[in-house]
Amino acid sequence: xxxxxxxxFFSKTISxxxxxxxxxxxxxxxxxxxxxxxxxxxxxGSRIVHGMLTGSFISTVLGTxxxxxxxxxxxxxxxxxxxxxxxxxxxxxxxxxxxxxxxxGIYKLDTVITNSKDEIVTEGYAIVKxxx
Amino acid sequence: xxxxxxxxFFSKTISxxxxxxxxxxxxxxxxxxxxxxxxxxxxxGSRIVHGMLTGSFISTVLGTxxxxxxxxxxxxxxxxxxxxxxxxxxxxxxxxxxxxxxxxGIYKLDTVITNSKDEIVTEGYAIVKxxx
Amino acid sequence: xxxxxxxxFFSKTISxxxxxxxxxxxxxxxxxxxxxxxxxxxxxGSRIVHGMLTGSFISTVLGTxxxxxxxxxxxxxxxxxxxxxxxxxxxxxxxxxxxxxxxxGIYKLDTVITNSKDEIVTEGYAIVKxxx
Amino acid sequence: xxxxxxxxFFSKTISxxxxxxxxxxxxxxxxxxxxxxxxxxxxxGSRIVHGMLTGSFISTVLGTxxxxxxxxxxxxxxxxxxxxxxxxxxxxxxxxxxxxxxxxGIYKLDTVITNSKDEIVTEGYAIVKxxx
Numbered sequence: 001x002x003x004x005x006x007x008x009f010f011s012k013t014i015s016x017x018x019x020x021x022x023x024x025x026x027x028x029x030x031x032x033x034x035x036x037x038x039x040x041x042x043x044x045g046s047r048i049v050h051g052m053l054t055g056s057f058i059s060t061v062l063g064t065x066x067x068x069x070x071x072x073x074x075x076x077x078x079x080x081x082x083x084x085x086x087x088x089x090x091x092x093x094x095x096x097x098x099x100x101x102x103x104x105g106i107y108k109l110d111t112v113i114t115n116s117k118d119e120i121v122t123e124g125y126a127i128v129k130x131x132x
Numbered sequence: 133x134x135x136x137x138x139x140x141f142f143s144k145t146i147s148x149x150x151x152x153x154x155x156x157x158x159x160x161x162x163x164x165x166x167x168x169x170x171x172x173x174x175x176x177g178s179r180i181v182h183g184m185l186t187g188s189f190i191s192t193v194l195g196t197x198x199x200x201x202x203x204x205x206x207x208x209x210x211x212x213x214x215x216x217x218x219x220x221x222x223x224x225x226x227x228x229x230x231x232x233x234x235x236x237g238i239y240k241l242d243t244v245i246t247n248s249k250d251e252i253v254t255e256g257y258a259i260v261k262x263x264x
Numbered sequence: 265x266x267x268x269x270x271x272x273f274f275s276k277t278i279s280x281x282x283x284x285x286x287x288x289x290x291x292x293x294x295x296x297x298x299x300x301x302x303x304x305x306x307x308x309g310s311r312i313v314h315g316m317l318t319g320s321f322i323s324t325v326l327g328t329x330x331x332x333x334x335x336x337x338x339x340x341x342x343x344x345x346x347x348x349x350x351x352x353x354x355x356x357x358x359x360x361x362x363x364x365x366x367x368x369g370i371y372k373l374d375t376v377i378t379n380s381k382d383e384i385v386t387e388g389y390a391i392v393k394x395x396x
Numbered sequence: 397x398x399x400x401x402x403x404x405f406f407s408k409t410i411s412x413x414x415x416x417x418x419x420x421x422x423x424x425x426x427x428x429x430x431x432x433x434x435x436x437x438x439x440x441g442s443r444i445v446h447g448m449l450t451g452s453f454i455s456t457v458l459g460t461x462x463x464x465x466x467x468x469x470x471x472x473x474x475x476x477x478x479x480x481x482x483x484x485x486x487x488x489x490x491x492x493x494x495x496x497x498x499x500x501g502i503y504k505l506d507t508v509i510t511n512s513k514d515e516i517v518t519e520g521y522a523i524v525k526x527x528x
Contacts, residue, residue: 010159012425013432013443017413018157021420025150025157026188027142030195030203038201051205052191056158056184063162063182069170071162073183075256077209089433116433124207149281156285156420159430161276166423168277169353169380179277274423282421289414289421290452291406294459294467302465314459315469316452320422323448327426333434335426337447339520341473388471 001132002107007095008066010057014049016086022053049084055122057092058111066094067130076111077124089116094126105131133264134239139227140198142189146181148218154185181216187254189224190243198226199239199262208243209256221248226258237263265396266371271359272330274321278313280350286317313348319386321356322375330358331371331394340375341388353380358390369395397528398503403491404462406453410445412482418449445480451518453488454507462490463526472507473520485512490522501527 012018023034031038032048039047055078062071084090091114098108106129113122144150155166163170164180171179187210194203216222223246230240238261245254276282287298295302296312303311319342326335348354355378362372370393377386408414419425427434428444435443451474458467480486487510494504502525509518 011427011431011434012159013430015412015416017416021153021157021417022188025153025185026192027144028188028192028195031201032195050188050191050195052184052188052208053157055208056154056160056182056188059182059184060158060160063160063164069163073212075209075211076184076187077207079207080205087432089431148279152279152281153285153420155423156417159419159423159425161423163275166277167275167353168351170275276423285417285421286452289417289449290456291408292452292456292459295465296459314452314455316448316455316472317421319472320418320424320446320448320452323446324422324424327424327428327446333427337476339473339475340448340451341471343471344469388473 002067002096002130004096004099006066007093008061009091009093010061010065011089011091012057013089014084014086018053019047019049019086022050044083047086049086049088051078051080051122054084054090054113057090057113058094058126061092061094062126062128067128070130072129073126074129075127078122079124080122082119082121084115084121090114090121097125100127105129134199134228134262136228136231138198139225140193141223141225142193142197143221143223144189145221146216146218150185151179151181151218154182176215179218181218181220183210183212183254186216186222186245189222189245190226190258193224193226194258194260199260202262204261205258206261207259210254211256212254214251214253216247216253222246222253229257232259237261266331266360266394268360268363270330271357272325273355273357274325274329275353275355276321277353278348278350282317283311283313283350286314308347311350313350315342315344315386318348318354318377321354321377322358322390325356325358326390326392331392334394336393337390338393339391342386343388344386346383346385348379348385354378354385361389364391369393398463398492398526400492400495402462403489404457405487405489406457406461407485407487408453409485410480410482414449415443415445415482418446440479443482445482445484447474447476447518450480450486450509453486453509454490454522457488457490458522458524463524466526468525469522470525471523474518475520476518478515478517480511480517486510486517493521496523501525
């Protein structure tokens with residue numbers, strides 16, 4: 001049973017190999033992610049991490065730590081606020097914000113990802129079903 | 133300049149190695165994804181693909197095909213409707229549904245992912261900025 | 265503070281991609297692991313998993329679950345008792361068997377890895393330093 | 397037929413991608429390996445290589461060079477003496493130290509891994525069965 005305010009997180013330094021493997025799995029070879037020269041000439045100034053890769057660390061928290069195995073992922077909303085660069089250490093935070101349906105175990109969680117300067121790079125929410 | 137109704141897609145058969153590498157990058161080792169025995173005993177009956185991996189194929193369309201390089205990804209909403217299994221072939225479809233701000237190039241796109249039986253596995257929307 | 269009898273585990277179905285990536289990282293291209301034809305003609309009958317890969321799941325338990333982050337790994341002994349095949353689901357179990365030095369936080373743990381038939385594939389022990 | 401004193405080795409510079417892939421295969425996402433900031437604040441000062449990854453280079457020697465294909469790996473003992481950092485070049489050395497059972501082809505080998513400053517990072521022994 002989850003309570004409003006319950007929270008957990010996962011942190012990782014995102015390596016170039018993470019970005020390259022993610023591109024290889026998804027096919028998202030946008031030059032901003034895998035072409036250093038084009039990325040340097042872009043508004044970002046260097047290669048950035050796929051937003052969906054950073055966002056996936058929320059799934060890591062939900063599926064392995066809190067609520068953990070057994071969680072059914074119903075929805076994820078992600079607002080991409082700032083770029084994440086190769087080498088950045090990001091932290092995906094989840095916090096229960098609403099009990100949508102206690103009997104069915106449906107919860108809303110705020111999902112906020114920060115970089116090592118404590119800037120919010122991604123924010124949004126998840127809806128999960130979890131019956132313990 | 134994008135118009136309401138413009139559309140594109142990306143398809144891929146998701147292999148076991150895709151799922152295992154995605155687990156490896158994100159740390160999402162939820163047993164439903166990487167433990168065949170636990171998955172067989174779950175409500176799904178076999179190992180399922182991470183929802184965020186399937187969802188990432190939308191990013192592939194947006195960043196590489198349509199609107200393509202130069203697109204700035206502002207938001208992604210994903211509602212996970214049905215499980216995707218290892219070996220399924222999924223198609224991520226995007227279609228411009230609204231011109232939010234023509235001058236700034238802000239658009240809303242409906243994003244729908246189907247499996248090979250034409251069942252919707254994921255639906256939602258993306259907000260992008262694109263100035264051509 | 266750990267007590268004799270404290271225990272934890274980690275399970276994974278080992279995929280072909282796990283074995284191939286492990287070969288690629290370590291350079292251990294022994295044909296038994298990556299040549300299906302030679303492996304079929306060997307005493308094992310099909311490609312087997314690197315013993316050190318299976319053994320590494322003990323490190324996964326120690327470093328991420330129990331005792332968890334902060335654990336310093338001092339020694340690992342692994343006796344390879346039975347082959348593990350691609351597709352097998354293995355479980356790495358650790359159990360505290362001895363408090364070697366309470367003040368320095370030095371512990372011995374029995375480490376036993378089983379397959380899905382509950383056969384022991386690897387057994388041995390770990391020595392760790394852990395101060396909580 | 398192996399003789400006491402017979403020896404071989406394998407060297408590799410361990411890249412960040414090696415460590416990240418190893419974490420991805422094994423699930424060992426201990427922050428010391430994949431979180432640069434936590435690792436900087438630890439007693440090690442930067443991200444370290446998984447001990448079992450470094451130790452696996454012994455398997456590389458045994459399975460591919462000496463004694464080579466056909467070797468059956470019976471036991472590996474590893475004492476982790478010093479940390480290995482991303483970018484370090486390590487050398488795994490094996491040397492036959494004892495003929496345990498000549499007729500059955502059972503041998504003991506000392507296994508020592510050094511870094512590029514010739515410091516011992518890991519030491520221990522292997523037991524193998526090898527009939528040529």
